[in-house]
Every structure is written in structure tokens, then in C-alpha cells.
Amino acid sequence: MTTDIASNLTQVRRRITLAAKRAGRDPAEVKLIAVSKTKPAAAVRDAIAARCHAFGENKVQEAEGKISEIGQEGAEWHLIGHLQKNKARSAVQLFDVIHSIDSPELVHRLERICGEEGKWTLDVLIQVDLAGEETKSGVAETQLQLLVEVLKRCEHLRFVGLMALPPFFDDPEDARPFFQRLRAIRDRLRDEGAFTAGDGELSMGMTHDLEVAIEEGATMVRVGTAIFGERN
Ligand SMILES: *Cc1c(COP(=O)(O)O)cnc(C)c1O
Secondary structure (H helix, E strand, O other), X not given: OHHHHHHHXXXXXXXXHHHHHHOOOOHHHOEEEEEOOOOOHHHHHHHHHOOOOEEEEOXXXXXXXHHHHHOHHHOEEEEOOOOOXXXXXXXXXXXXXXXXXXXXXXXXXXHHHHHHHOOOOEEEEEEXXXXXXXXOOOEEHHHHHHHHHHHHOOOOEEEEEEEOOOOOOOXXXXXXXXXXXXXXXXXXXHHOOOOOOOXXXXXXXXXXXXXXXXXXXXXXXXXXXXXXXXXX
């Protein structure tokens, strides 16, 4: 198994490098987040041994066990799934970055808990629902500005970027307009000085469509299947 994950990682890194070069970008601008959801801590350890440092989990409860096995300092932990309000405290305790901010209530709660827990800074991204898919989390574009204003007033939460999860298409080219849209929103927010730190990360692109996402400016790709294999 060890060799599988290591060679899968090599292949994914090659895909990232090629896509970045094709787009005239520095591959180092694209951070790989290995999505370890449903996979055991042993798989995470294999990836760490292959010099992977950032992991994505979509469920707080599942991540809890894994992070305590690996250790919080052993890697950088990203929450990429919907965060329920009753899991906010655990999320603050466990994660370094939360990609799935989608309501002012959640922002207020996380900000308060960061203060209570002595967590000085927590990096967050707003998840934007570009397709108006009711079944997925994320904030509608019409609600985005309000959320940005709320984040601006936070002391502990640092608004660092945007995340999107476009609908699945057989042809990854069909996801391109969604990636372009997210980038356009990011550019506008950046010009307005909306981000607390940095130029605005773009968390977009997965196993199936990471090349297109990188061509459209992704700075974080969230890749599970291509690294850890199919999920059950
Ligand atoms: C599962 C998941 C991924 C990874 O998907 P793969 O197709 O396995 O690469 C990325 N982002 C989110 C939000 C996910 O839930």
C-alpha cells in the first residue's frame, strides 16, 4: 500500500506541474490537499512519508479520531465538508483551515469559540454555491457580500479565500465556467481589499478536474481518489 500512495502522489504532483506550466504558472503556487476522508490513519501516514503535509476531511467526527492518531502537529488539517453548528467547537480545536464557511451564524459562533479556546487565528474560506444546487452547502452569490462584511469584523477568523465544488460533469471542460466564475469573484474581492491575509486563495479542482481548475487559477486542489484510491 505504501508504494501505491507514494507513486500515486508522484503522479498527482506531475499532473499539477504540467497543468501549471501549461498555464504559465509556477507549480509551487498550487497547494495539494490530500483528501483522506473515509481512509484510515495508516493511509495518512503513508502520504506523510511521501512528503505530503496537508489533509482534507469532510466530517468533524471522523477527523477527530484520525487527527488524534496522527497528531495535530503531524500535518495541516483542512475541513472541506459542511460544518454543523454543534460541531463548531471540535472543528476549532482540530482544524487549521476551514473551507466551508457558509453563513453569518457559523462565523459568529466560530469567532466566539476561537476566543474561548485561545485559538488566536483560524484561516477560513467561504464556500460559494455557484450552481444554485440546493443539496450542496455553500453560500449563494447574492448572500456573499453580507458574509464578507461579517468576516471583516472578526478578530480571530482570517478570511483567506474562496472554495467551490461545481456539479460533476463527465467532461471536466464543462466545469471550466464555474472555475472562471469563482476566480472573477475572487478578483473582485481582492480589488476591494476583502481578504484579511494574502491575495485570496482559490480552493477548486479535484481528481477529475484539477487540470482545468489550475488553468483557471486554483491555488489549492483537493484530491482524494487519485491519491488514496476509490472510496467505498
Ligand atoms: C471528497 C472531496 C474531494 C476529493 O474528491 P476526489 O474526486 O476523490 O478527488 C474534494 N473536495 C471535497 C469538498 C470533497 O468532499
